[in-house]
Amino acid sequence: MKPEQPNPFAIRRQRVARKMQEQGVSILLLEDAEHLRDPSVRYLSGHPQDALLFLRSDGHSLLVPWDVPVANLHAQVEEILPYNQFDRQLPQAVVGVLKHWGINPSESFNMELGGQEPYVTVVELEQSLKKEFPNGDLICRKEGVSSYIEECRQIKSEEELTFLEKAAGITNEVLHSLEKLLSEERPIPETEVALFIEIEARKRGAEGTSFQTIAAGPNRSFAIHAYPTFGSGLFKDPATPGLSILDFGIFYQGYTSDVTLTLACGTLTERRRFLIDLVEEGYQKALSLCKPGMASWEIAEAVQAVFSRHSLSMPHSLGHGIGLAVHERPFFRLKKNGGAVLTPGMVVTIEPGLYEEGTGGVRLENDILITETGHRVLTEAKILYG
Amino acid sequence: MKPEQPNPFAIRRQRVARKMQEQGVSILLLEDAEHLRDPSVRYLSGHPQDALLFLRSDGHSLLVPWDVPVANLHAQVEEILPYNQFDRQLPQAVVGVLKHWGINPSESFNMELGGQEPYVTVVELEQSLKKEFPNGDLICRKEGVSSYIEECRQIKSEEELTFLEKAAGITNEVLHSLEKLLSEERPIPETEVALFIEIEARKRGAEGTSFQTIAAGPNRSFAIHAYPTFGSGLFKDPATPGLSILDFGIFYQGYTSDVTLTLACGTLTERRRFLIDLVEEGYQKALSLCKPGMASWEIAEAVQAVFSRHSLSMPHSLGHGIGLAVHERPFFRLKKNGGAVLTPGMVVTIEPGLYEEGTGGVRLENDILITETGHRVLTEAKILYG
Numbered sequence: 001m002k003p004e005q006p007n008p009f010a011i012r013r014q015r016v017a018r019k020m021q022e023q024g025v026s027i028l029l030l031e032d033a034e035h036l037r038d039p040s041v042r043y044l045s046g047h048p049q050d051a052l053l054f055l056r057s058d059g060h061s062l063l064v065p066w067d068v069p070v071a072n073l074h075a076q077v078e079e080i081l082p083y084n085q086f087d088r089q090l091p092q093a094v095v096g097v098l099k100h101w102g103i104n105p106s107e108s109f110n111m112e113l114g115g116q117e118p119y120v121t122v123v124e125l126e127q128s129l130k131k132e133f134p135n136g137d138l139i140c141r142k143e144g145v146s147s148y149i150e151e152c153r154q155i156k157s158e159e160e161l162t163f164l165e166k167a168a169g170i171t172n173e174v175l176h177s178l179e180k181l182l183s184e185e186r187p188i189p190e191t192e193v194a195l196f197i198e199i200e201a202r203k204r205g206a207e208g209t210s211f212q213t214i215a216a217g218p219n220r221s222f223a224i225h226a227y228p229t230f231g232s233g234l235f236k237d238p239a240t241p242g243l244s245i246l247d248f249g250i251f252y253q254g255y256t257s258d259v260t261l262t263l264a265c266g267t268l269t270e271r272r273r274f275l276i277d278l279v280e281e282g283y284q285k286a287l288s289l290c291k292p293g294m295a296s297w298e299i300a301e302a303v304q305a306v307f308s309r310h311s312l313s314m315p316h317s318l319g320h321g322i323g324l325a326v327h328e329r330p331f332f333r334l335k336k337n338g339g340a341v342l343t344p345g346m347v348v349t350i351e352p353g354l355y356e357e358g359t360g361g362v363r364l365e366n367d368i369l370i371t372e373t374g375h376r377v378l379t380e381a382k383i384l385y386g
Numbered sequence: 387m388k389p390e391q392p393n394p395f396a397i398r399r400q401r402v403a404r405k406m407q408e409q410g411v412s413i414l415l416l417e418d419a420e421h422l423r424d425p426s427v428r429y430l431s432g433h434p435q436d437a438l439l440f441l442r443s444d445g446h447s448l449l450v451p452w453d454v455p456v457a458n459l460h461a462q463v464e465e466i467l468p469y470n471q472f473d474r475q476l477p478q479a480v481v482g483v484l485k486h487w488g489i490n491p492s493e494s495f496n497m498e499l500g501g502q503e504p505y506v507t508v509v510e511l512e513q514s515l516k517k518e519f520p521n522g523d524l525i526c527r528k529e530g531v532s533s534y535i536e537e538c539r540q541i542k543s544e545e546e547l548t549f550l551e552k553a554a555g556i557t558n559e560v561l562h563s564l565e566k567l568l569s570e571e572r573p574i575p576e577t578e579v580a581l582f583i584e585i586e587a588r589k590r591g592a593e594g595t596s597f598q599t600i601a602a603g604p605n606r607s608f609a610i611h612a613y614p615t616f617g618s619g620l621f622k623d624p625a626t627p628g629l630s631i632l633d634f635g636i637f638y639q640g641y642t643s644d645v646t647l648t649l650a651c652g653t654l655t656e657r658r659r660f661l662i663d664l665v666e667e668g669y670q671k672a673l674s675l676c677k678p679g680m681a682s683w684e685i686a687e688a689v690q691a692v693f694s695r696h697s698l699s700m701p702h703s704l705g706h707g708i709g710l711a712v713h714e715r716p717f718f719r720l721k722k723n724g725g726a727v728l729t730p731g732m733v734v735t736i737e738p739g740l741y742e743e744g745t746g747g748v749r750l751e752n753d754i755l756i757t758e759t760g761h762r763v764l765t766e767a768k769i770l771y772g
Contacts, residue, residue, distance in 0.1 A: 048613045069609040069743055084701050087723055119508040119526040120501045140505040191588050202577050207614045223455040227434045228593045315470050337473055357455055
């Protein structure tokens with residue numbers, strides 16, 4: 001708790017406070033919990049895990065963490081109150097914090113709840129709140145302040161870019177080691193590949209992989225996200241030549257990378273060759289369009305057009321922002337499903353993929369920083385042959 | 387897709403359909419998504435990941451998976467429609483499925499949404515739905531059918547018990563290997579301990595660890611959930627004797643285990659000895675009460691009473707159910723915060739813990755099956771000395 005020094009979290013909170021004033025929101029409540037992850041809590045407080053974060057429109061912040069010792073180490077906020085003090089119950093914490101702040105029972109205020117809060121929680125909270133603060137109004141809407149914070153999170157600060165570039169750098173070292181491993185002339189179990197990544201990443205200072213590594217050999221690569229994500233299947237088994245998919249990311253200071261490579265083994269059938277070429281074409285198409293001013297949907301539609309010429313379509317979005325979350329704005333979906341105009345400081349993935357039962361799957365994914373003049377590809381995943 | 391054979395999922399769905407009839411719910415929608423995990427989707431369909439599950443009160447089921455090839459391998463439902471067909475948008479999928487079922491635009495029906503669905507999603511969905519089905523009512527409430535399913539999930543079937551016991555069995559083998567590792571006379575990095583668990587578990591057929599292993603050496607064990615969960619800290623460093631915490635679980639067929647051991651190293655200070663003894667006392671107290679008919683809150687309060695005699699309190703709940711989720715009902719909290727009466731077939735954790743900055747943390751956690759006559763402890767975590 002170091003509220004005296006201006007810190008990146010306080011600077012972000014000031015920006016949010018101005019938005020709150022604009023929107024007439026006097027209190028904002030964000031929750032990060034097991035059933036409801038909200039990286040905005042960390043973005044605005046520095047606290048990495050389960051907590052309620054209360055922000056006032058005067059810029060004051062109060063954290064109600066589940067784990068106080070962790071908050072004492074990481075959170076940079078004005079006040080910390082233990083969740084235990086409120087029996088770890090959301091409505092009690094809300095009423096308790098308002099009272100702690102000396103808010104008068106008859107006072108009027110607008111309190112916004114993070115847009116992901118479950119319906120039943122909102123209804124319950126409204127009931128508890130109305131008992132103690134009959135003039136307090138609860139707001140929960142799609143285009144509220146919490147949505148504005150997600151918008152802010154799209155454009156990375158210099159410090160955030162340092163972390164993301166470090167995550168990308170470690171990822172590249174892991175990719176190079178992987179390339180060596182996958183050049184060995186033997187069947188390599190999916191599990192060995194996945195654990196190799198975990199070990200290589202941590203050796204280099206990563207906090208770990210940022211999601212369950214997907215290592216799917218040729219028999220399973222036709223799924224977008226194979227289940228289980230890795231197992232006893234084999235990469236490079238001469239008995240099953242074809243396409244294997246390897247999708248992983250690592251965390252550095254809470255910031256993620258996210259890459260996918262495809263390993264093509266043995267003599268490729270014409271169809272497999274065709275899918276690889278088409279994914280590469282889509283990938284190059286996307287890269288050529290990644291620059292400030294382009295809308296994410298324009299790029300998604302351009303890649304879809306590449307696939308549509310062959311009556312194929314991609315069963316997932318073309319890419320997404322990365323940061324404190326593995327999937328965050330901007331999303332690269334078709335126009336009708338929204339998106340964002342690319343802006344310098346955004347870090348996004350581009351990950352075209354095509355999948356066919358029998359043939360297998362191909363996906364190629366790298367992390368891209370949008371710059372003033374275009375983009376910079378941060379990671380070095382590619383189609384491997386072996 | 388094998389709807390012809392009665393399967394465990396169909397049997398569960400029949401039970402849910404009866405509840406729907408009782409409550410006047412004609413359609414139930416559950417969602418499992420990255421931002422909103424709901425293991426009830428897998429419980430009722432067999433599909434392990436992201437999907438919408440629609441159930442009708444006549445027992446008919448329809449899955450809208452994100453990854454169709456995975457659904458084709460795992461889901462046991464009457465119908466599968468790709469989420470892509472609805473642009474991967476919830477409101478479109480709902481309207482699309484109702485039309486697919488031939489529901490008349492003027493028809494009346496009550497449709498329940500899983501209780502965790504975000505407020506803004508519910509409001510949006512209601513708007514889209516009303517346009518096409520003006521007499522369709524959306525229900526979202528705490529004590530609805532989706533809550534009933536969570537209740538059902540508390541009592542494990544024989545097949546589920548097989549999976550949970552296998553998960554516990556693998557966990558015990560890992561615990562034995564760990565004991566050997568931790569008996570080595572050298573400083574052992576947290577990362578080595580955590581990766582050792584991952585490797586040993588997968589070797590034995592586990593799908594992997596079920597949450598990020600917490601391996602916190604003596605400098606960090608005072609946090610309940612240390613962040614990062616493991617790093618370069620050391621277990622068994624003679625320079626820092628004291629208390630280390632190791633908390634992990636593994637998945638087998640989607641079902642989890644969850645255990646915690648404390649490693650006490652070097653000559654213990656009086657305070658550390660005292661905390662260990664008190665946690666052991668609380669643990670034994672809890673076990674002595676684990677039997678059918680006891681309420682989870684009675685046990686939580688009894689353990690709290692043990693700690694209160696020394697003016698200490700536990701900063702987390704005493705335990706929780708395990709199954710397809712790592713934390714599920716019943717929860718062992720104080721009475722005012724709810725819970726459940728223990729019933730044969732429940733599988734729960736008991737995990738008293740005490741934490742002090744300076745002193746460190748102690749937690750002991752095992753998995754317990756509630757039987758007709760009492761309980762059976764499935765796992766073998768304990769306080770280790772080294």
